[in-house]
Amino acid sequence: MEHKLATAEKKVLVELVKLVQKQGLEGDNGGWKEFLNSYDKKLGSSLSDPSRRSNDVLVAFLSSFKKKEDVQLLARVLQCDANRNLIEKFKQESPDKETPEQRLVRMTITHPRYPIYYAFPSHAEDWFVTKSGNKQSKVIKSTRMLAIDCEMVTCEDGSEAVVRVGAVDRDLKVVLDKFVKPSLPVVDYKTEITGVTAEDLEKATLSVADIQKKLRRFLSKGTILVGHGLHNDLQVLKVDHARVIDTSLVFKYSGANNSRIPSLLNLCKSVLDEELRMEGAAHNCVHDAAAAMKLVLAVVEKGVETLIPQTEQMLEVEKTIHEAKKASLYLHKIPHNVPSQELRGVIMGDFKVDVKPPKKLGGYYSAEVVFSSQEEANEAFEKVDGDIVKDTMGLSQKMVQFKLNSGSVSRLYVRKNVQDGEEVSAKKRSNTEEEKNVSCKRQKRENDSEETTREENGSSQGSICEDHIKEIEELKEKLKTTVEENEELKEKLKAKDENEELKEKLKAKEREVEAQDKMITNLKKKLKKK
Structure with missing residues (x-):
């Protein structure tokens, strides 16, 4: 693996680092930022944009992953890149032999986002991996296609589960339309989007493994799977x-x-001159699968261009979406054990909640709270009981601590989706939270929303100082929480004199307080030197 990493192109190494960051994976020296802090004593994580790091640094970090499943994931992405190179080479050497279907497969596999989107944990036992077999020529030349689409719900742990699967063949014949029984309790059916209700699933008996078995007979050697966001x-x-x-x-x-x-x-x-569904209508996975197949057939059989212009109608839709963003709040860093129903104890008013599942099992999830108007959203934000803090882009948000029905205390962050006349994409913002300090040459929004660009020369020192200040604030918050937990443990110890387990926890918390105090002191010293 180390040899493959050492000989890989830099763009591939950057993709790999971003992938493990996105999935929250850690090597022997922790995550990307922890690795940088130990590997590079001078800059540390203040320069965490992987595209600005040397190949040696990227390879050293990726080589720190030793777990079997992590190594398999890295190997898969490297194999994806190798496959893309082979496909490009085949196209260059035999441009006349490439079928229209094969061209679309190539366009998918060579897309920059493909290695990230399709890097599945397929080493797990419950995954079904299709085999291409030995007759590669037949596989490549096959024009058999199957389009699929799924409807998903949100489960109690914040994960998504499939509840309906639809599939159509090249002739648009429906070959599969089944409800699936989720393995965990459902907390949000998203009926207005999925069209699926609790009643629909009452008689569902099929599992994901059952659907896999049904798909096997369609996924014969060379079959091309088609879908949108497949x-x-x-x-x-x-x-x-x-x-x-x-x-x-x-x-x-x-x-x-x-x-x-x-x-x-x-x-x-744009391509089919058709309306997929009426405005406000719920999805239908069979219709969506058929729509994806029609789009592919339009290119394959009619030679339709894949580069499409944006019409005035599309721009109007985007404007409508932007207006809708103004009437919503974004809640993020919500612990997975916080039921989405309890978010109504944080936000006041009449609204709908759209839950976004965590990117990894047991991780934080997020949610959009949608009101009927921007005024209601702004009023609800003002009523949120929390401390105003700045996010990594300098925008205001509120840090909220609240008590759950179980009695435990939790914390999350609330921000407006649109601030000072500027749209803030929830997805982009959540990605920003995970990849702080992406570059020393980054944009800083001041309180008056005036946007300035920090030039690389002479600015890295200021960026590092700002990072230290933010780190101190984060450590102070952690310290505050740790002290509170410490006091709770002390009270419990008074009630249980000889409880050795609680004593050990108390000692651990005291050591944690001492360590965090030292970190704050050291960071303050660094600031004074600057």
Whole structure:
């Protein structure tokens, strides 16, 4: 593995680092920032943008992963890159032999987001991995296609579970339409989106493993799986299939916004001149699977271009979405053990809650709280009982501590989705939380919302100082929580004189307080020197 990493291109190494960050993985020296702090005593994690680090640093970090499943994940991404290179080489050497279907497979696999989206933990026992077999020529030339789509709900641990699966063949014939029984209790059916109700699942008996078995007879050698955002469906179905066409990666907008992922609704309007569903109507996985297949057939059989212009109607839809953002609040860093129902104890008013599942099992989840107007959203934010703090982009948010029905105390953050006339994408903001200090040359928003760009030369020192200040504030919050827990343990000890377990916990907390005090002192000394 170390040799493969050492000979990989830098862009691949950067992709790998971003992937393990996104999935919250840790090597022998911890995560990316912990590694930088121990590996580079001079800059540490103040320069954490992997694209600005040397290959040696990236390789050293990735080589620190020793767990079997982590190594398999890295190997899979490296293999994806190797496959992309082979496909590109095949195209260059034999451009006339590439079928339209194969071209779309190539466009999907060579997309920059493919290694991130399709890096599945398929080493796990409950995953189904298709085999290509020995007859590679037949596999490559196969034009058999199957489009699939799933409807998902949110379970009590914050994870997503598939509850309905639809699949159509190349002739748009429905070959699968089944409800699936989730393995965990459902806390949000998202009926207005999925169209699935609790009653629909009362008689459901099929499991994910049962659906995998049903799909096996369709996924014969060379079958191409088709879908829009197909990786999401394969993730919940726990299926790893090599030949895929993802219409969200194949089609893209022309002009300045060509990096944005087009929606299935917009693609149907632009490419097919069809309405996928009536405004406000719930999804139907069979219809969505058929729509993805129609898009692929439009390219394969009619030669439709994959580069599409943005119409005035699309821009109007974006404007509507922006207006909707103004009427919502974004809650993030919500512990997985906090039921979404208890969020109503944090936010006042009449609203709908759209829960976003955690990126890893047991991790934090987030939620959008949607009101009927921007005024109501602003009023609700003002009434939130919490301390105003700045996020990593300098925008205001509230840190809220609240008591659960169970009696325990939890904490989360609340911010407006749109601040000072500027849209703040919830997804972008949550990614920013996970990847703090992405570059010394980053944007800083002042309180008056005036945006300035910090130049690389002469600014890294100020960036480091700012990072220290933020780190001190975070440590102070942790220290405050630790002291409170310490006091609780002391009270419990008074009631239970000889409870050795509690005594050990108290000692551990005291050591933690002492360590955090030292860290704050050291950081303050560094600030004085600067």
